[in-house]
Amino acid sequence: MTVLSRCSTAAANPTVAATFSYLIRALSSSSKFDSETDLNRNKPATLATLNREPEGRNVQWVFLGCPGVGKGTYASRLSNLLVVPHISTGDLVRDELASSGPLSSQLKEIVNQGKLVSDEIIIDLLSKRLEMGEAKGETGFILDGFPRTVRQAEILEGVTDIDLVINLKLREEALLAKCLGRRICSECGGNYNVASIDIKAENGRPRMYMAPLPPPPQCASKLITRPDDTEEVVKQRLRIYQAMTRPVEDFYLIRGKLLEFDLPGGIPESWPKLLRALNLEDHDDKQSAAA
């Protein structure tokens, strides 16, 4: 069932109904920036300027960043730490692909060519996921892979308040290698990486080393590669990111919501620094102590 056909059944729930009626209007109108309402133009976000956890609900954060940067890894870690769902539109698309539903073959062709799925399809998948979470009592989210176009960002802005957008950045030389080294356990879905990245110090930039993330022995014989992680398709995804998603960074920058984070290396160096940038070190200590 699509967003459009479900609007009548959603009417019983004001939150979902309001969301859907906005989406329907947004999807049928042309894309346009609303620059009048913004008070924080061109100021990068700092935690002091952001209301990180508005009263009564959990965080609503977005992760931006090129393919291979590690959005999924860090979004998933933060989602465990903050106990909010990690919603990856890439995963929603892959689930739909695997379901052999009506959209499956159409999506397969788009994804395997490294192209973006239409805003309508993505919004529909995301609406269903949010609606399901809402029914289970979920509040807050960490979105990974959405929004990816300015139109998607405008639609999201009309539906709900985003508190913070974390823009992960990694040296370009590492991105392709990270995608090509990505492996997934076909049984448990665990994510690993066989790439060992060592970029020498050059032009005043320090050496960067990212160790592989090997699978545990029980997953080692069950590893698969995503069909869109081939060199040709990754390069196409990186081009599409520059053309379609880079402007989303500016969308949030002018709204004062963008937190730029340069990954200094692999998880051991990057994770504590990210927590520090997010003012969450204490949170991590409490979690580890409780574990």
Ligand SMILES: Nc1ncnc2c1ncn2[C@@H]1O[C@H](COP(=O)(O)OP(=O)(O)O)[C@@H](O)[C@H]1O
């Ligand atoms: N918000 C979105 N808009 C359009 N297409 C999307 C979106 N999210 C995911 N997709 C599709 O799913 C694919 C995989 O997404 P993802 O796992 O986020 O990949 P990446 O590693 O490139 O960030 C994308 O290449 C695209 O085809």
